[in-house]
Amino acid sequence: MKFGILVNEGPYQHQASDSAYLFCRAALARGHEIHRVFFYHDGVNNATKLTEPPQDDRNIVSRWSKLAEEHDIDLVVCVAAALRRGIKDENLAPNFRISGLGQLVETGIQADRLVTFGD
Amino acid sequence: MKFGILVNEGPYQHQASDSAYLFCRAALARGHEIHRVFFYHDGVNNATKLTEPPQDDRNIVSRWSKLAEEHDIDLVVCVAAALRRGIKDENLAPNFRISGLGQLVETGIQADRLVTFGD
Amino acid sequence: MLHIINKSPLDRPTLDSLLRMGQSGAVLLIEDAVLAATQGHAAAEKLRALMTKMQVFALAPDLEARGVSDRLIDGVTGVDYGGFVDLVAEHPNCQSWL
């Protein structure tokens, strides 16, 4: 089955991004496909390559980048939300791309299920 | 009177930063002093110079920078919270500085009142 | 003590917590919390209970933003940001119920 994922909150502050990541990994392990992960609202803050969490904590950003690399997942950051919050190509982490809200709607249409993680 | 201000949420997503800013301006207009504004948790995201809101919206980041410039206010971003969220010297907006949590405690001690704005 | 509440009483339990624990002083409703102070609102009774021990204020700019300035219940005083500053200054301490 093809899943689309929507993440509405940034890393660390809320559990949303963690839950979304663990859901994606479990879906892949079950043999499903992750069609796209769309980052909206504060969710765009998951895409900053400047993040540097404490060594004993998980690195939420690089974990997303790595998952995308290994499973060829499309990580899309909403351009309007990103501009408001200072996420641009210059601080974008690997395997994320910035695009429009149309990419969210497209996932809603093409994926079999769209699952939202937020606050 | 000397006020300390604590901002716990990022710009745009929650009203906290707006409320804190309008409170500071009103306090200054009343002849009070703003001893320091401390940005903690997602509040550190108020300090990114890369923000570019739509033209018909307020620019929350530059508004803080300007207020600090005009009234010589100390805008301090918590270093640990900022590292987690990818706020560093390279993307820090003018008149913000990155420092430790001791700066928050110091404001609690030295200011006559500490007012918190959050979610 | 000045108690500051910023969330809608139908979305968060902070007004209930304040009703249980609050002793005296004043309450200022800001942001979405101002909705509690509107006529016909389910939380209006709670606010009246609160008024028996504290003065209640609501931030006028936030009432206006939500289109409810004309529905403020009796006994709640609207203040602007200057009034917010004065309330903080007049009370020996303050607490934001987050």
Next chain:
Amino acid sequence: MLHIINKSPLDRPTLDSLLRMGQSGAVLLIEDAVLAATQGHAAAEKLRALMTKMQVFALAPDLEARGVSDRLIDGVTGVDYGGFVDLVAEHPNCQSWL
């Protein structure tokens, strides 16, 4: 429909909203919402009312993180992330009550 709730029932009204509007299908409690499914919790009665029309699941990793795995009320089924994925796949549609 699979209804997903992620907030504590003593911090947000989503469980109440679901009780009013939810029709059938299943509910999955994740993140802080798992607290609703623990013995002696004030929301346990609401959860029992919900069970009369829907199946109720709770995410085990979130129960463990909050130290309440051993207090799950009868009738609620713990699932891991794989089970979460299965629930989404098995239902024709889903809704996160944010």
Next chain:
Amino acid sequence: MTTKKFMFVNRKAPYGSIYALESLEVVLITAAFDQDVSLAFVDDGVYQLKKGCQTKAIETKNFSPTYRALDGYDIEKLYVEKESLEARGLTEDDLLVDVTVLDSQSMGALMEEQDVVLSF
């Protein structure tokens, strides 16, 4: 392109957070993709449609006019939960656009019919 039923569930008051504004942006794009779009306003989300919002004093963009403009994008399915209005002392007359008021059960039934439900 496939047409799916998209419902946007709005549960949060406006201006205290950005969700209402950013929800509207997705709604407009979804309509541009020729999808079947419905908006549900429940809980504090009903305040998003309140008449008379004036944001000048909080120095924030007033996006109330966008709800009035939805009609022009053929977005006409606006549903409001009756119980949510009542708990807040509001009536249909307080709202700035024409809506269909539904009781909780009918609102829930409508949600069940959707292909994609987005909650902001």
Next chain:
Amino acid sequence: MTTKKFMFVNRKAPYGSIYALESLEVVLITAAFDQDVSLAFVDDGVYQLKKGCQTKAIETKNFSPTYRALDGYDIEKLYVEKESLEARGLTEDDLLVDVTVLDSQSMGALMEEQDVVLSF
């Protein structure tokens, strides 16, 4: 340096958000400044002290041990609201450190005595 009474009011469950963890960091620094530090746990904040938290399956750092370490920093004033425990079916035995359980009125009275109240 002046000594002030600082109270940290913890109202949120752990792990669903970062507030509990980052609150602890301020608590430790405040103690290092030789201030009079109190911690209040009310509403869902009481879950921060729950025994037996295991975060392995959510792959997040378990910060429960930090509450046990507070004692070593001379942070000994931990107050828990009785009503909050009861509403959640918890008792003092469920908590991983020694606390003083107060009824709502006493907790409120204690808050009034503080110079600085931080809520996370």
